[in-house]
Structure formats: C-alpha cells, structure tokens
Amino acid sequence: MKSNPIYEIYALKYAGPFTSSMAFVLWNEGWDRQIERNYYVWAIKGSEGWTIVDTGTGVSMASQRQLSRYVNPVEILARMGINGDNVSTVILTHIHFDHAGGIEMFPDAFPKAKFYVQRKEFDFWINSPFAKRKPCQARTDMEAKRAIGALKGTDRLVIVNGDRKIIPGVELLLAPGHTVGLQTVAVNTARGTAIIASDCAHVARSFKEDIPSCLIMDMVGWLVSYDKLRGRASSIDLIFPGHDTGMLTDYPKVTEDVTRLV
Numbered sequence: 001m002k003s004n005p006i007y008e009i010y011a012l013k014y015a016g017p018f019t020s021s022m023a024f025v026l027w028n029e030g031w032d033r034q035i036e037r038n039y040y041v042w043a044i045k046g047s048e049g050w051t052i053v054d055t056g057t058g059v060s061m062a063s064q065r066q067l068s069r070y071v072n073p074v075e076i077l078a079r080m081g082i083n084g085d086n087v088s089t090v091i092l093t094h095i096h097f098d099h100a101g102g103i104e105m106f107p108d109a110f111p112k113a114k115f116y117v118q119r120k121e122f123d124f125w126i127n128s129p130f131a132k133r134k135p136c137q138a139r140t141d142m143e144a145k146r147a148i149g150a151l152k153g154t155d156r157l158v159i160v161n162g163d164r165k166i167i168p169g170v171e172l173l174l175a176p177g178h179t180v181g182l183q184t185v186a187v188n189t190a191r192g193t194a195i196i197a198s199d200c201a202h203v204a205r206s207f208k209e210d211i212p213s214c215l216i217m218d219m220v221g222w223l224v225s226y227d228k229l230r231g232r233a234s235s236i237d238l239i240f241p242g243h244d245t246g247m248l249t250d251y252p253k254v255t256e257d258v259t260r261l262v
Ligand SMILES: [Zn+2]
Pocket: 094, 096, 099, 178, 199
C-alpha cells in the first residue's frame, strides 16, 4: 500500500490581536479577565501545491467591523507564493464572517480552486430561516453567504456530507458544536496526524481542559467533537485552534505574520 504524503501546515495571521473577556473564549471562565486572540487562515503545503483552509474576512466587512491590523488574506497568501496557479482546494471550516467572508474574492483569486463545505453548514446558513435570527446573524456575513450561494450548482462548490478524505493524507472531519456543520481538517504530517480545528476551539487550552467558547450552538455535540478530534490527532499539541495568539508567537516564523505549525 502506498503511504500517505507528508504535508506542512502554516498559520497566516490576517488581523488582530483583539482583546475580549476570557469567559467569552473559554465558557464562563473569568468574566473579569482579558484574553487576546488573532484571526487566521491556514495553508497546507504538499508536493502538488497548496490547500487553503478558510478565507478570512472580506475587505468591506473588515472595514465595517474596523478590524485592527487587517491585511487582505489573499495578499498574505501571496507572501508565501500561494496564488491562482498553485491552489486547487479551498476548505471552508464554517460560515462565520471571520472564516468565510473572504469568499467574495477567492473564486477570482484562485480560479482553479474547488471550495469544500459541509452540507449541514451550507443548508443552515444559506437556507434556514434560523440563520437570519439575531444570535446567528451577528456572526455571519451577507456578502459571504451570497458568494457561497452563487457557487451552488457549479463544479466549483463541493458539498460534503460528514467525514471525507479529499486528497491522500488530507481528511475533512465533521465537528459540530460551535456551528451546526463545522468541519476540521486532519492532515498527515512529519509528526503524525495534525488537525486544523478552526473554531472547534478558540484557544489550545480548550482541548486540554474540555472547555468550548461561549459561541455555541450545541454543547453536547461540541464535547463529542472534542472526543473525536483528541482521538484522531497523534498528539493534543497537534490540534490547532481558531484564534490562539500562540500560533503566531510559539512557532517558527516564515515571513511577516506567518508561522509553520508543523
Ligand atoms: Zn466561528
């Protein structure tokens, strides 16, 4: 049997740091304490090119929300030589503004790429009336939803139902809780299976201490997702969260605002 290829994973910070109450990021722990977080996209490097995980925030939404130190994610990817020629896959972990908003520019910036999203996530944000209700509306982006909806029915949008290996050594793992159909990405690396978990946790502590964030759709589902990811990763230190500032400070710097996680 052919062994899986080995990949490297990079974190690219495109905005932040932002300060919020610790209890917002770690379920009800420390309303009187502060914590910092960054906004990221991730890139997986293989011998055949790049896979991008998430699209960051779009330019208009970033100015609307006045995101501090925002840089267009497409420009940060370009710092790594990641461009329309060498990207065939873009994975959307979930349809919150800070992860999916950049979709308004990605189909043009990466013309060969197919976009992967979970069916539950797509159906909820694009079709469900509940997605228009206040607690959901605050986290999403109408432009992003329009852009994703516009890909429906084209060969550029791949709607996935549950776990699926999309290329050798890269597997999508459904991990709901934070949203109804959040997906994470298990990647074969030199250190074993690593997981880009996105907002399945905002910070690495969550996986170690079993504490989700306050942005929650299903608590039990979320804890089941923690068991699943901890069971699949070769080490708990290889599960990378969505917003931990440590991803920028505790790993080798490759270029401005970019680190190699593994
Ligand atoms: Zn989120």
